[in-house]
Amino acid sequence: MNQWDADIHITDALVCELIESQFPDLAGLRIRQIGEGWDNAVYRVGDRYTFRFPRRSIAVEFLRTEGRLLPLLRDYITFPYPKPVFYGLESEAYPFPFLGYTYIPGTFPVGLTDEQRRLSAASLGSFLRKLHSFPVGIAREAGASEDHRNLTDVTSRKMKMVDILSSLKPHLPREEHDAIQKYLNHHVTVDRITPKEVMLHGDLHFKNMLADERGQISGVIDWGDLNVGHPGCDLNIAYSFLGPAERQLFFEQYGEVDEETRLLAKLIGVFIPMLLLAQAVQIKDAGVAEEARASIRRALSGD
Incomplete structure (x- = not known):
């Protein structure tokens, strides 16, 4: 198994099911994947939010810690950053917790002078x-x-x-x-x-x-x-x-x-x-x- 391989495969259909079942106020918003890292798949939901879904079990406790710590850091972070808003729970469909955040616009700083x-x-x-x-x-x-x-x-x-x-x-x-x-x-x-x-x-x-x-x-x-x-x-x-x-x-x-x-x-x-x-x-x-x-x-x- 490659070190970047996922423990669980995140699909668009799964993300839609999780968001609509746990956060019905977001039902009907456009949902699309915008990134995938070693540990998490990232989706944009509507124009205001992003969600991160752990792909590997090793990332779960880190996500929980992030959800607890980021609100405490609000006076210590001088750049815009994603603020946790939606705390998703594990379920039969998906065994891990997940987080929804405020959306931060921008692109990766690649190829800059x-x-x-x-x-x-x-x-x-x-x-x-x-x-x-x-x-x-x-x-x-x-x-x-x-x-x-x-x-x-x-x-x-x-x-x-x-x-x-x-x-x-x-x-x-x-x-x-x-x-x-x-x-x-x-x-x-x-x-x-x-x-x-x-x-x-x-x-x-x-x-x-x-x-x-x-x-x-x-x-x-x-x-x-x-x-x-x-x-x-x-x-x-x-x-x-x-x-x-x-x-x-x-x-x-x-x-x-x-x-x-x-x-x-x-x-x-x-x-x-x-x-x-x-x-x-x-x-x-x-x-x-x-x-x-x-x-x-x-x-x-x-x-």
Whole structure:
């Protein structure tokens, strides 16, 4: 079984049945799929709402935690984000809970110029500074997990990246493959990062952000990996989404961080796009594959 395969197949007919049976006020609205990630299928319902349906059992508890935590974070999130409105229950037709949210307009920030990325550098830094200030005690009380992807274990992360790189070799230009290999061999030299605890989005990358017509970030979506962990895991976005010049603007707003945090941020800034590239290759999504490769190139540039 491929690691992105679903435990349950989400169909349009199933989604219509679930929404109409549990939320009859939404009956008759147009329902259409607008996305599918590793863990969830995403549907737009009418003009005002989106619904996320877990495809894998591993995502269920994350969805429940998201439903509890997002309302608590409303004063700590500075970008538009999907607010939970409809809490769907498991049933005979579908064994998992599901969530309906306010709709956030925008498109994935793919193929942007450096100038367009620069528009969002400061606001991304401010966004994470505020999010990371949320009290971790309250997060734990609401059920937030702690570093559930074990991202501070650099040794295991490096081993996983070496395996992924081997599988990606036929799909990368030689110079890009060799640049990643050189980085892993010569620049990732610690075994583990000293733990730190902040409230994390947990999975920041270009498929979990939205941009307006100018290319400026206008929303952050998919909060299913909310957890308490090291800030470097979120700060990866300063490396994968921003080039060195724009990165400086980001950290002027976020604040200075130590070298270990920068090391982890850069490592995750390479790791997540490698995962996105592997999935894009598997499902033959050329656009996502190219943006993932560009993200890796940016992450490897500069300090």
